[in-house]
Amino acid sequence: MTAAGFYGDDFTGSVDALVQFRRAGCDGVLVTSADGVKGALGGDPDVVGIAGVARSLPTAELEAEVRPALVLLRDLRVPVVQYKACSTADSSPSVGSLGRVLEIARDVFGPATVPALFAQPDFGRYTVFGHHFARDGERVYRLDRQPTMSTHPVTPMTESDLARHLGAQTALPVGSLPWTAYEAGADAVARFWQESDDAAVVCDGFTDEHLELIGRAVLAGDSPFVLGAGGLSLGIGRALGRAATPPPTSTTPSPGPTLVLSGSGSPRTAAQVVAAERAGWTTVHLLTPGAVDEAVALHAAGDDVVVHTTRPATPGTGTATSSEIEERLARIGAACLARDPRTRLIVCGGDTSGNVLRRLGADSLAVAALPWGNVALCHASGAPFDRPVEVVLKGGQQGHDDLFDDVRTARPRRL
Template identity: 50%
Template sequence: MPPTRSRPQSRCAERPSVSARCVSEQVQSDQVQSGGVQSGGVQSEQSSRGLRAAFYGDDFTGSVDALLQFSRRGWRGRLFVGLPGDDALAQAAASCDVVGIAGIARSLSTDRLDDELRPVFQALTRLGPHVLQYKACSTADSSPAIGSIGRVIEIGREVVSDAPVPMLFAQPDFGRYTVFGHHFAAEGATVYRLDRQPTMSTHPTTPMTESDLAVHLGRQTALPIGAVAHTAFGAPGDLAAALHDSPAAALVLDALDETHLVAIGEAIRSLPGPVFAVGSGGLSHGVAAADPGSASPPPTRTSSSGPILAVSGSRSAQTRRQADAAAAAGWLVRPLPLDGSDAVLDEVIAALGAGRSVVLTSDDADIAAAADRPVLEAIAECAASVVSAAVRAGATGRVIVCGGDTSSRITGLLGVGSLSIAANPWANIVLLRAHAADPAIDGLELLLKGGQVGEVDLFDRILALGEPGL
């Protein structure tokens, strides 16, 4: 069975390989075992109703967001880093409400999606969840050539269910809204129509030139794509009937607020399963909010302290603003040394050793120094090398990684086998605990964030969580 993610060749020192492993927000480092969890590792009783949902995340940060949305509403969950065997999945399903697999489909060419997704959808469907979610980005960025959601719909209908596919990309608490089928996304304090949003309209890989999501996705598949406006949700049961009876293969659903998310969650819950659905963390939110669980939500802070090393593979304007704000607050900010310069590495370790936090950026890095390597690969390898060196030197145990694709690559290069939720300080910010065979990496605290995620002062606010008395 093919793996769900590949690890790029690392230029770092050789590290022991780590097989795909499961993770729960309630699993501690010494309880995580290769391929599964020790007996008693999940500190909660088995859900009496069995597995309620499963999901595949199209990138690393999106997978973490989905897990967070479910866990906030009392659902017990585990996130696998890659596709494990059926036994490990079954063990997770026996004790959890939701099981997820972190993948890389968002960055894959369309001809690679079948090999990536079909084995995952088959494995998750065998677990018997009522809902199987393809967790997509809340900006729906995709194209006929890269990360094609149209192709995802085709595969999901072939493997999971040929019923109409509910699609919810809105995530109101993250500034993402769908109104009469058109999508809107906030940047800073301003909400833009998607095709005019400064970052997404000029995205280097999948620029969003169309805000009508049915039109946008219709360009990626020959299947008919429809939409249901929030004004047509009607009385309880009406939306479920609209979803069940639609002649369209998939339907874009409006959402402006919590009531719409819950209405969609309730409609999906009432449909005959399995339901294949596509959407953002807003979809995870709605499904879980319509049927809350009994587990405790994640804590708001951890016991970690000391300086932070932030590395960025994102060219987002928001990440640049965050780096500039950190510089103004006294952090050392430098471009990633893509040329392999030891001088920058020495400066980073010295700063961290002196208690000064560091940000390494990529939007101003010397891309020409990447030579014949793909730029994203060069950035991830460089960042992972610096993180590894700093952690092994004992200079830091707290790391921020900016960029979804960068996060998935760096965790692989570092040999991270699985991740657990350590804390949810506020909003959609989540601190993770790394679990790895390498003792230097095991226990590392990570914030893996999308380029546009977080307020301008995010880095300094995370740093403050480790200050005594706060």
């Protein structure tokens, strides 16, 4: 029987949630629209996920994107439904508003207090006394001082107190629960939520034990809806106590060329592009004239190609909207897959990955292997594909510098 479901507000985060449930012993399937959920349940997975794009949407558009997914999971009587958000709580009153999500969920599931957990220690995300911290390289920063998130072009983080951050996005009251309350146990935490007058409670977390306690409290509590990152998925998954075989931690080299389609502008992705160049890959800046045809031709010649937008290329580099970038990347991907279905894809950018995969016609994703930490090799299926496509979805802040070449050669992560 399916024990949990989730809606992910971007595709890379959705894959992360699926990975965390798999690590906890739950089998699962991820679909790219609510239309695929009923078919996915036919296999009786422990967990079913819907990969969405809400993180990038204006607040006025969240209703149409989020409500149908939550209503469907509620009506299918999935016992626990997670809104899977980014572990840096990416959101604002105007874009990807988690406050608006809380309002929609309250209408769908009722007024029970919503547990919210954004901590994910294995990814360097920690919440202590309500304040959130995020690793960047070898250092851990308070969220509003983390180099990438504090200067994010769409949702810059100016507040580390997550209750205040969420509270600025809704009129609903948002509180917090410190880790010092966890000594009383999971049942006591569940009672705290049940007795709270807050619409949501941000929970501390900086160890796996904290995640597991919150997971047990969720199952003991009365809220069918929870909000949080992959750490919450792991905690719930472990509390469920399933025993599915975890994904393998090794794979084989790419059977064909490897193609990177990147709409990410993060410093981490930029470093990965540079590392790929040094390893002998051919790089093409998407915003240079003729980039689409050039990338397709290089792939046809057998090159491993990185198509990117990470830094200025030449004085002739143009500009494009996010939608135009995604359309061009999808056009390159479709042409290359049509020529050689063995191509291993790497799609970079939390927002980019979802829109590119939807344009390519992918309707479901399954985790095939976990050789690179939290970065998974997946199999994408869909009507346009004669065979599952090997694909890695990489968020802007994910992965080590040599990730692209390690995905190509199947080298495991080098610590």
